[in-house]
Amino acid sequence: MTTYAGGTLVKSGYYIDPSTFTFANVEKDGGKLPGxxxxxxxxxxxxxxxxxxxxxxxxxxxxxxxxxxxxxAYAIGKKLGLHAKEGAKELAATxxxxxxxxEAHLTxxxxxxxxxxxxxxxxxxxxxxxxxxxxxxxxx
Numbered sequence: 832m833t834t835y836a837g838g839t840l841v842k843s844g845y846y847i848d849p850s851t852f853t854f855a856n857v858e859k860d861g862g863k864l865p866g867x868x869x870x871x872x873x874x875x876x877x878x879x880x881x882x883x884x885x886x887x888x889x890x891x892x893x894x895x896x897x898x899x900x901x902x903x904a905y906a907i908g909k910k911l912g913l914h915a916k917e918g919a920k921e922l923a924a925t926x927x928x929x930x931x932x933x934e935a936h937l938t939x940x941x942x943x944x945x946x947x948x949x950x951x952x953x954x955x956x957x958x959x960x961x962x963x964x965x966x967x968x969x970x971x
Contacts, residue, residue, distance in 0.1 A: 832873050837866030845880050846872040 835841055841864055846855045848870055855865050855872065864872050 835864055835872045835874070836868050837864050837870030837872065838868060839864050839872075841872075841874070844877065845875045847875050848872055 835846070840861050841857055842860050843857050843862065846857065846864060847853070848855070848866070850871065854875075857864065864870070866872075
């Protein structure tokens, strides 16, 4: 099938943009296709359009109840999700120190202070340094 760019003068008929599934009807010969130069259009034979119309209409009639149920379920889910989000915000607002990355808030232990942690780490480093020194002296 021949592809035409948007804005091209074409013969009358039906045209489809395959990237967006947009249809255009050109009523007279020499009419312009809509869209800019980046839009691409393909001509659709009239017989195909006449055959597809009842098929697409029937498909719509069959799919319409499913579309309605789906939209209803989506709306209910969205409402429930918003209420859950509000509840989570209210719960987070009641946490006293606030959430800090890397901290465990649900352990039941009070948070360590930085001074105590630094002193404990310093003592471990000094003990390790003494152990290394004694092992070096033992080998010599």
